[in-house]
Amino acid sequence: MVKIAIDAMGGDFGPEPIVRGCIDALKKKKFIPILVGKKSEILPLLPKRYRDKISILDADDVIAMSDAATDAIKRKDSSIYKAVELVKSGEADGVVSAGHSGATMTLATLRLGRLKGIARPALITFMPTKVGTRSVILDVGANVDSKPEHLVQFAIMGGCYSKDVMGVANPRIGLLANGEEESKGNEVTKAAFKLLKGHENFIGNVEGGDIFNGSCDVITCDGFIGNLVLKTSEGVASTISGLIKEYIRKSPIAITGALLMRKVFKLLKKQIDYAEVGGAPLIGIKGCAIVSHGKSNARAIENAIYQAISYVDNHVNEHILEKIQEYNENN
């Protein structure tokens, strides 16, 4: 059975939603959870009937959001350090953390190491599409100033994830650029295009709008750009919902209308709510790490745990190693 180490500390709301998310996940899926953090804080949150199903690894220290990511490697008593070490030692198959994301990525990369053939691990996130599916985009923040060969590795890793975890048989892999034509792009993407040309499932350049129209399953980009795309998308969604709310507030007729449309807004929220997805997998490391949002509620943690289980169960890393080797042999 898959063993998941869960950093119980570090999230913006303390251990409560994390412990609850873990319990909720246990109700629906079989896995072995190990909560890592201050035992004195975690234990009271665990109902008696779960105390034999969920083990706790005591960790005194917590990396705060304001701490430097580079400090993480020295603070061996922190919950995230100990959780990552469980993966390193084989006592866990994957780790989930809603704590300091830089610390999680640094520790997962340095302590677990990179997969053979992968120069830089990448962070994946998910975007809702018009057709009801979710597209995968990477890198969304693990790297800046990616080189063309890094983008190629992101593309291959994204393809494996899409196939193994999202269940897309032949994931269409695109390179994010400022136009569809091969001539479009900046220096880095143009060079990456040449390297990816002819690769199975590579569909060429895709534009910002293609992230959401369902025409592409994997969107490949540098982490600086992926971060901007992600934050911009959140900004647009939040602005639109803010404007709708404001306009509604001003008119009794609109309030009535909004009440009748409640179900619509609920469906929409579900579609664009990160909690429904879980967290962002860090792909390219020897192991599995899901980087959850600091504001994760129990539902987000529950889903992040499912992501980790699915990542391990579907042998994503093994497939990446195969595909990277295949690519290197053919190029």
Add this chain to the structure above:
Amino acid sequence: MVKIAIDAMGGDFGPEPIVRGCIDALKKKKFIPILVGKKSEILPLLPKRYRDKISILDADDVIAMSDAATDAIKRKDSSIYKAVELVKSGEADGVVSAGHSGATMTLATLRLGRLKGIARPALITFMPTKVGTRSVILDVGANVDSKPEHLVQFAIMGGCYSKDVMGVANPRIGLLANGEEESKGNEVTKAAFKLLKGHENFIGNVEGGDIFNGSCDVITCDGFIGNLVLKTSEGVASTISGLIKEYIRKSPIAITGALLMRKVFKLLKKQIDYAEVGGAPLIGIKGCAIVSHGKSNARAIENAIYQAISYVDNHVNEHILEKIQEYNENN
């Protein structure tokens, strides 16, 4: 009175919405319009009472959307070439075109020339914010692989535009990056940050979400990134509106609700509709060029004409020259 050359051809819907937009603008503002294009197609669209107010410059050729932008410089009989030449000769103060945007930018840059101290002209667009204002973002597509000094020039030009045309007394100028801290960014933005530090109105790094939350008036970025931000924003807005429509269609109660909320959706559409803005000014050239969307309706053309008038009337170029000189003297 300000003289505006309007490329009557090249838009996706032919000269009709362009001529109509020109007439609508004339009803509200005083300016001298010169329509450039096939006289035989334009004249029948002009009501008799406007024929002495709007002059037509005959141009046989039209650059099609599928043509290469680089060809534009050779096709001297095209409507956009002739419209730009009117600015060059001083017969017009600005040009508006809904035709091939690459051709318009190439011709405006090469035929009119760059302002002293500006290495690369930039394309500006406008983003709605939560607080009801619009922020200015540049470059959104005139350049890729911008160098730090280009970003500095974009920042200064954006500041002038925001002040002169948008009426922001002290525009807050931000540098688009993957985090607010000075340590965040890629190589280019980190170097640009150093060059901008201490510059009046520079507020440091801003993130994707800051484009829409009203915390920043001018967002500075490379054109590759600006294009992605723009296309992503459009994609999110269109996906959300598509999902809302789809969910509504499925439920009679929601349909009733939507009817009651019609005014809300109308306000929202107005807020995010590019037609309400007009076009994208190409800033940094000796003259004024507004690059309108190929799909521009009459309302978009009308607003693009107002933009051109306002650009000229408010002496944006003179202020850019002053500010660039000031910056160069102090750095």
